[in-house]
Amino acid sequence: MLFAVSGPVIVILLGAFALAGVGIGCAETAEHAAVAAFAPEEVRGSAFGLLATVQRSAARTSGGSVARR
Secondary structure, three states, X not given: OHHHXXXXXXXXXXXXXXXXXXXXXXXXXXXXXXXXXXXXXXHHHHHHHHHHHHHHHHHHHHHHHHHHO
């Protein structure tokens, strides 16, 4: 929302990017911690691979939908 209302005010844009970075950092950390905590040790590597595959698929899908508009 800050990106939409800030206009060319650099300080607000910097704050918005910082908040987005903190949010992404927290979410990524929580996802990896959940995989490490819940995946059995013998398949933990595959669980991290599946997480990366799902994240990449979502990124490709969302990027493609934005580009088409």
